[in-house]
Amino acid sequence: xxRFITLRGAxxxxxxxxxxxxxxxxHQVSAKVVILDLQLAQSxxxxxxxxxxxxxxxxxxxxxxxxxxxxxxxxxxxxxxxACDEIVLARDASIGPVLxxxxxxxxxRSVFESIAIEKGHGKWIATxxxxxxxxxxxxxxxxxxxxxxxxxxVEFEKNAQVLRQETLKExxxxxxxxxxxxxxxxxxxxxxxxxxxxxxxxxxxxQTAADDASFKEATKPARLKVExxxxxxxxxxxxxxxxxxxNRGCTLLFVEIESTSGDVAASASLMDAIDRFPGYKVAYVxxxxxxxATLLIFGCDELVVGPDVVIGxxxxxxxxSPLAEAAVQAARESKxxxxxxxxLIDAREKILIVKGMVNxxxxxxxxxxxxxxxxxxxxxxxxxxxxxxxxxxxxxGGAAAREIDLAVAVADSLQSLGTIYNVPGSVxxxxxxxxxxxxxxxxxxxxxxxMIVLGLxxxxxxxxxxxxxxxxxxxxxxxxxxxxxxxxxxxxNSLEIVMFILGLILIAMExxxxxxxxxxxxxxMILLLVSLILASQSFPWPTSEGERRILLGNILQVTGSxxxxxxxxxxxxxxxxxxxxxxxxxxxxPGTTSEEWAEDIIAGNASPGQEWIGQVGIAxxxxxxxxxxxxxxxxxxxxTAGEFIEPGRSVEIxxxxxxxxxxxxxxxxx
Numbered sequence: 262x263x264r265f266i267t268l269r270g271a272x273x274x275x276x277x278x279x280x281x282x283x284x285x286x287x288h289q290v291s292a293k294v295v296i297l298d299l300q301l302a303q304s305x306x307x308x309x310x311x312x313x314x315x316x317x318x319x320x321x322x323x324x325x326x327x328x329x330x331x332x333x334x335x336x337x338x339x340x341x342x343x344a345c346d347e348i349v350l351a352r353d354a355s356i357g358p359v360l361x362x363x364x365x366x367x368x369x370r371s372v373f374e375s376i377a378i379e380k381g382h383g384k385w386i387a388t389x390x391x392x393x394x395x396x397x398x399x400x401x402x403x404x405x406x407x408x409x410x411x412x413x414x415v416e417f418e419k420n421a422q423v424l425r426q427e428t429l430k431e432x433x434x435x436x437x438x439x440x441x442x443x444x445x446x447x448x449x450x451x452x453x454x455x456x457x458x459x460x461x462x463x464x465x466x467x468q469t470a471a472d473d474a475s476f477k478e479a480t481k482p483a484r485l486k487v488e489x490x491x492x493x494x495x496x497x498x499x500x501x502x503x504x505x506x507x508n509r510g511c512t513l514l515f516v517e518i519e520s521t522s523g524d525v526a527a528s529a530s531l532m533d534a535i536d537r538f539p540g541y542k543v544a545y546v547x548x549x550x551x552x553x554a555t556l557l558i559f560g561c562d563e564l565v566v567g568p569d570v571v572i573g574x575x576x577x578x579x580x581x582s583p584l585a586e587a588a589v590q591a592a593r594e595s596k597x598x599x600x601x602x603x604x605l606i607d608a609r610e611k612i613l614i615v616k617g618m619v620n621x622x623x624x625x626x627x628x629x630x631x632x633x634x635x636x637x638x639x640x641x642x643x644x645x646x647x648x649x650x651x652x653x654x655x656x657x658g659g660a661a662a663r664e665i666d667l668a669v670a671v672a673d674s675l676q677s678l679g680t681i682y683n684v685p686g687s688v689x690x691x692x693x694x695x696x697x698x699x700x701x702x703x704x705x706x707x708x709x710x711x712m713i714v715l716g717l718x719x720x721x722x723x724x725x726x727x728x729x730x731x732x733x734x735x736x737x738x739x740x741x742x743x744x745x746x747x748x749x750x751x752x753x754n755s756l757e758i759v760m761f762i763l764g765l766i767l768i769a770m771e772x773x774x775x776x777x778x779x780x781x782x783x784x785x786m787i788l789l790l791v792s793l794i795l796a797s798q799s800f801p802w803p804t805s806e807g808e809r810r811i812l813l814g815n816i817l818q819v820t821g822s823x824x825x826x827x828x829x830x831x832x833x834x835x836x837x838x839x840x841x842x843x844x845x846x847x848x849x850x851p852g853t854t855s856e857e858w859a860e861d862i863i864a865g866n867a868s869p870g871q872e873w874i875g876q877v878g879i880a881x882x883x884x885x886x887x888x889x890x891x892x893x894x895x896x897x898x899x900x901t902a903g904e905f906i907e908p909g910r911s912v913e914i915x916x917x918x919x920x921x922x923x924x925x926x927x928x929x930x931x
């Protein structure tokens with residue numbers, strides 16, 4: 262009997278109590294070996310000393326304590342590893358430095374040395390880690406090997422026959438003990454690449470690697486459900502819920518996945534967000550997680566599946582290899598075999614089933630690339646092929662997921678899942694808020710087209726009827742909601758908003774300041790089009806087939822909306838002038854009736870007000886460049902060609918187009 266206890270994060274008093282409680286629980290079930298899986302962050306010396314002292318005193322509770330170091334262990338957490346009876350490292354792991362820019366205090370150094378000596382690791386390892394200035398030399402004599410400091414070596418050489426000497430650590434630098442050096446010097450009992458290997462090395466059952474005593478007392482569980490098509494909107498909404506769970510103090514997060522499709526980039530971002538969640542994460546796939554949804558599993562620490570589950574079938578494309586590397590990095594601290602992770606994400610990988618050379622009962626999975634390493638090839642023998650190269654891979658059934666060590670257990674319901682992790686009652690779900698629902702609705706294709714068409718139509722009406730009115734406010738509201746929803750979805754930022762506003766400014770200048778259809782109008786329309794497209798996607802330029810499809814969809818969506826607006830604008834220009842309420846709101850030329858004016862427009866005759874060209878009025882307000890003039894007893898809204906005209910100045914009408922009247926100052930005569 263044995264138990265794993267994972268120590269993750271910074272060591273504090275709560276971790277000390279939690280570890281002691283887990284050890285007591287292991288003792289109650291007659292566990293002989295307690296394996297501390299050390300995944301520690303930088304911690305205070307006092308807390309690490311308390312835990313190391315407690316670990317060193319565990320002899321009465323269990324027969325043996327083992328420190329398993331699967332990744333570089335630095336800082337004061339090294340003291341906890343030295344307090345164990347035995348140390349096991351992964352091949353890429355290391356021990357140290359304890360302090361990179363200073364030495365330990367004398368009292369702290371003495372603690373390191375006394376614990377290392379007490380546990381039989383040797384004073385030299387503690388001295389080298391605790392003192393940057395010391396130089397360590399390995400010496401070989403007819404009596405055996407030993408490690409001495411440079412000062413000790415001077416005296417030792419006088420009285421012993423030194424056959425060989427080698428400097429292990431130079432003076433004046435922090436020390437990092439690699440896995441190979443630790444094994445060569447007898448500090449590490451053996452090298453193991455996974456918890457399963459550690460369990461088998463100590464004659465424990467494979468299930469021991471999955472059972473973790475440190476999480477039997479999880480009191481703040483939560484459930485996050487990922488269902489349907491994974492896209493940028495879902496990623497942002499779920500990330501908000503992850504933050505909510507973190508603020509609640511959630512220590513055990515169940516990520517329930519039910520998805521067969523989605524955006525690869527959004528899925529990768531969600532995997533990273535789950536991976537960075539500080540609590541323990543358990544992926545639960547009751548039925549299916551295929552395609553991009555497969556990535557989410559590897560953001561978690563372990564996987565529980567349903568009996569009829571289907572996992573895999575990740576799409577094969579150019580992004581598969583870097584995504585597989587990202588999944589491996591996210592899963593490095595978890596219980597997923599690296600080769601299996603690569604095989605499920607990258608169809609080009611060939612996955613081989615191997616057995617240990619020393620212990621044939623030990624089975625594992627390796628890629629061809631891994632087996633090219635002479636050290637790895639020397640330790641493993643190929644048994645068969647689990648997955649051929651250039652072929653998508655999927656797992657059918659819970660038994661298959663368990664067989665390749667991808668899943669730690671099979672659960673046919675949420676209640677069964679809670680039983681596995683000793684969580685009583687129902688697990689509270691992290692539900693979507695009204696903001697999530699509103700953003701999701703506003704970013705849907707139908708709402709997007711509606712807001713763009715309505716916003717442009719209201720803007721067109723406002724330009725036909727000058728002054729900030731209902732149409733102008735409606736247009737502003739549409740585009741504010743459009744960019745607000747994209748901003749919360751993290752597809753739009755300040756760049757897209759600035760481009761949109763700049764586009765409106767350029768079009769307004771083209772209409773009112775520099776009449777005619779020229780470079781400003783064209784540039785403004787391009788900026789509007791590009792800003793609306795970029796605000797609907799999380800990437801500036803597509804780099805994969807999936808992103809190219811998203812870009813094409815956004816282009817069709819925006820251009821289709823603009824085409825619909827153009828059709829509406831043409832209809833309005835042709836028929837609206839004949840409506841009574843529109844006649845009262847639009848400018849009419851003098852000497853004509855409303856009916857005659859509407860008939861002229863429908864017939865395609867000259868724009869209304871052409872008779873005004875050449876007439877002279879008086880500026881009744883400053884023209885900067887827009888303002889009002891008085892002509893034959895009536896007031897007209899006009900605009901200049903850019904010049905400023907003070908009130909009371911005579912002005913001449915030089916152009917009339919639709920409701921735009923352009924004037925210029927009449928030269929004064931003396």
